[in-house]
Amino acid sequence: MEAIEEVFQFYDTKGDSKIAVSQIASCLRSLDLQPTEALMERMTSQWKDHPETRITIEEFMPIYQNVKKEVGKRPTFEQFQIFLSHYDREGSGNVKLQDLRQLLQSSGEKMSGNEVDALLSNLEIVEGKVSINELVRLITS
Structure with missing residues (x-):
């Protein structure tokens, strides 16, 4: 959890303990996950019309968990x-x-x-x- 918080803080450019929806994929990649664009579209669809929206770490964590689970299904x-x-x-x-x-x-x-x-x-x-x-x-x- 500490690594996630550290990366999240890095992407918090305003100091409001939030990151922009447009930075979610970059944040996930910094945590060694490689989400596809299709997966990111699915995970962030609720903010599709408002990409400038900023989310808290509490909102980020379910996205992180879902992406981690999805990306873990890599082909053998x-x-x-x-x-x-x-x-x-x-x-x-x-x-x-x-x-x-x-x-x-x-x-x-x-x-x-x-x-x-x-x-x-x-x-x-x-x-x-x-x-x-x-x-x-x-x-x-």
């Missing part, structure tokens, strides 16, 4: 492998770079071209393909 190594194997048309254990780039830029939490390039720079690309196991190791590490 095997689940990533199974998912990516659907893009392995040849059954070789590899996914085409073009398919991977399309997937990362158009599904779920969409990545920018620069983000995809940064991810791919950490992988060995052979004949325009990436090893599914190597990709999953990188994603889950």
Whole structure:
């Protein structure tokens, strides 16, 4: 609880023991949680029309707990492998770079071209393909 209070105080820029709704995601990320934009929209929907609203730590805690519970449901190594194997048309254990780039830029939490390039720079690309196991190791590490 002490770490949460410390981070909350850091984002309290007015000294009123509150943070702006627009800072909730940053506050959560400072607490080592990685909420998706969709999750944040759901958690802050009641303030959608008033993003300048400031909330107390008592209002923040249920959001923190819910996000912590949701983010804790991360896919396993095997689940990533199974998912990516659907893009392995040849059954070789590899996914085409073009398919991977399309997937990362158009599904779920969409990545920018620069983000995809940064991810791919950490992988060995052979004949325009990436090893599914190597990709999953990188994603889950």
